[in-house]
Amino acid sequence: MNDSDSKPASRRSDATRTAILDAARERFAADGYERATIRAIARDANIDPSMVMRYYGNKEGLFAAAVAIDLQMPDLGAFPRHDVGRALVTHFLDMWEENEVLTALLRVGVTNQAGAERMQGIFRDQLLPTARHVCPDPEQVPTRAALCATQVLGLALTRYVLRLPPVVALVREEIVAWLAPTLQRYLTAPSP
Amino acid sequence: MNDSDSKPASRRSDATRTAILDAARERFAADGYERATIRAIARDANIDPSMVMRYYGNKEGLFAAAVAIDLQMPDLGAFPRHDVGRALVTHFLDMWEENEVLTALLRVGVTNQAGAERMQGIFRDQLLPTARHVCPDPEQVPTRAALCATQVLGLALTRYVLRLPPVVALVREEIVAWLAPTLQRYLTAPSP
DNA sequence: TACGGTTGCCAACAAGTGTTGACCAACAAA
DNA sequence: TTTGTTGGTCAACACTTGTTGGCAACCGTA
Incomplete structure (x- = not known):
């Protein structure tokens, strides 16, 4: 050594x-x-x-x-402001389908304390900083990033783990078309 | 016997x-x-x-x-059409916070095949019929209900299981304000 | 009273778990 | 060659798991 x-x-x-x-x-x-x-x-x-x-x-x-995760988050500041939602969905779909590690972490995060903490760390160190580049009010960054996490992880959960048939049946373009506006609103719309 | x-x-x-x-x-x-x-x-x-x-x-x-689950789904047809999103979120928040069984099923569904199949059954028998009463095109019902499931289960996952701090920090009114428009769109907006 | 069924505890089984240490074969440096 | 290090197998350990059968105490009924 x-x-x-x-x-x-x-x-x-x-x-x-x-x-x-x-x-x-x-x-x-x-x-x-x-x-x-x-x-x-x-x-x-x-x-x-x-x-x-x-x-x-x-x-x-x-x-x-x-299970070493690098989300390879893109610089959302480089996209047109009205396009960050779509950029996020497509990126996550890419990540998730080329890489079984993400499913592994999700599965482990649910049953294992260490796994859950790891997911919290990834959210904090990789998703939060990315959101910082598009959110207007820095104080709202954690909330908005968290909302994006709920939608993205919910998709991953139902599609890759629980395998709800209608979610599995969705093709990539449908997912993007439906989820992009959601993430776009969570990131950039005025706080309700 | x-x-x-x-x-x-x-x-x-x-x-x-x-x-x-x-x-x-x-x-x-x-x-x-x-x-x-x-x-x-x-x-x-x-x-x-x-x-x-x-x-x-x-x-x-x-x-x-x-683990016997009855979501006690309300009749969405009884609500004003523009209010079904909000009705769905509040109902699920009620269900989830009074009842640890839902968290149990979610946890088990992730690690156990029988649990996953149970969740598919609940989706099919309880969520799908409810969505049928608000969706314009019956052919789109499974897709729209599935989208709602991704968002609702994603919230439950990050809030009650993974416990991402910013999601836990959200108060009930914030969740409703942010998620209601999402579900509303998944249920009633024209297909993108 | 005696009796059959119910309720409960105890001890054990077989299987599977993470983990450890003894032991052997191949290799590299001396 | 000899020596020490590395890569690998084998058998076992201590423990936990779901599960089973035996046995004692209690109950209501006859």
Whole structure:
């Protein structure tokens, strides 16, 4: 342990490490925290369960390593003001459909305290700063960003987790057309 | 087992039975399906775990008995057409805050297949028929009801489960003021 | 009184969990 | 070669889970 930062220093076991992370992401996304067992993850990664412990300490450490979220929020200030709602929806749809990690975090956030706190952190560090660039009154930023979160997470919940049939049936363009005005209003409309 | 229906036929053990159900509701709401253990529920109800099995067969039976949801949906046709959005939000806020069962079902729906299917059933049998009374085009009813579900469940998720601070901080009037127009549009506005 | 059913507790089972330590094979540096 | 480090497996640990069957106390009825 001489290189404690900046240099990953490729190890011979890197393949195994990433195999574990991949399997973990998949299992956490499909089963949630409790039902995603270390044994099942190890089986998916074709290694022994004890390797998971060696490389990631314990189950919480594995989860922390597997689920690292970067929303890659765009600069909403760069869009025409009347278009930020649409920009937000499309961005979130992109994120969510290319990346099972978001579903994993949502599932875990519901059953696990640490997961819930992680979601709070992502909201605070990634969504809030973005909203700051479009909201008129800085004092209203948390409220408006929170309202956007309710709508976006509600869509993710019903579409990717609960799978309500009519929500699953919606095509991308419909979602954008319906949700964009909602987010637009939450972000920029005068406070009611 | 001679009275298989209609007459509850009060038993001496009724107090225990309802104590179990109460404890079960609380635990399912707080912990979700997997982490709400029968032992913990029995401890809360001050009885032996084996009693739970005797009265409710198994854990799934207990969940089915504990979580029976009646949304008590109002007849939206009785409201002025421009007011159905507001009526929906206030009704759901009432339901959700007086009744921990809804939070229980939401938590379980995320981690348990049977729970998810139960939510789909509630949507189909209780929300859909209500929406039918306000939507112009019957063909659009599922879509519009589904959109309402995304917003309402998103609020419940972020407020009662994830507890995002700015969502928790919202007072009832703010929620109504912000969400009513959204639901109103999802229900009655012309399809975009 | 005796008796059958109900209510309840206790102890145990089998299975599955996260986690640990002993042990072996391959490799790299000396 | 020898030595030390790394990657990996195996078997077991301590514990928790849902679930079961036996047994004692109580009840209303006959």
